[in-house]
Amino acid sequence: MFLGTYSPRLDEKGRLFLPAKFRDELAAGLVITKGQERCLYVFAATEFGSLTERLRDAPLTAKSARDYSRVFFASAHDEVPDKQGRITVPGPLRDYAGLDRDCAVIGANTRVEIWDAAAWQDYLASSEEHFSSLSEEVLPGIF
Numbered sequence: 001m002f003l004g005t006y007s008p009r010l011d012e013k014g015r016l017f018l019p020a021k022f023r024d025e026l027a028a029g030l031v032i033t034k035g036q037e038r039c040l041y042v043f044a045a046t047e048f049g050s051l052t053e054r055l056r057d058a059p060l061t062a063k064s065a066r067d068y069s070r071v072f073f074a075s076a077h078d079e080v081p082d083k084q085g086r087i088t089v090p091g092p093l094r095d096y097a098g099l100d101r102d103c104a105v106i107g108a109n110t111r112v113e114i115w116d117a118a119a120w121q122d123y124l125a126s127s128e129e130h131f132s133s134l135s136e137e138v139l140p141g142i143f
Contacts, residue, residue: 001107001109001110002021002025002106002109003107004107005105005120006104007102007103007104010089010094010101010103014088014089015086015087016086016087016088018085018087020085022105025044026081028080029044029078029079030043030045030048030079031076031078031079032087033093034072035113039097039114040089040093040096041111041112041113042114055072075092077090077093089114099114099116102116102117103116104116104120
């Protein structure tokens with residue numbers, strides 16, 4: 001499980017230090033791909049494999065499943081962090097997420113998300129008021 005918010009910076013080669021708390025789970029390999037709201041999703045290779053199995057079960061006759069799979073897999077990049085815990089974020093993925101220098105890396109349960117720092121702050125500002133009203137919809141009867 002990935003938790004917390006961190007503020008690493010991209011270097012001039014497009015490399016990013018993974019938060020120390022995330023490194024063990026991602027050390028054996030990871031997959032970076034496009035996420036929603038113009039962020040990047042980072043999955044441990046094993047979790048990406050599980051997700052792939054679930055997407056494989058989606059019917060090919062469902063246009064939305066085909067569309068989602070095409071974008072999701074076509075933009076995916078597999079990587080093994082270096083000895084310092086850095087990963088290289090490919091140029092097309094940096095462009096998609098608007099990553100330049102300052103980033104927000106957040107734990108999102110089974111995945112890590114990489115955001116442009118300003119975009120993350122904007123997202124938080126626009127969604128925090130709505131957050132409390134979502135609990136009943138997302139977790140009925142829990143809170």
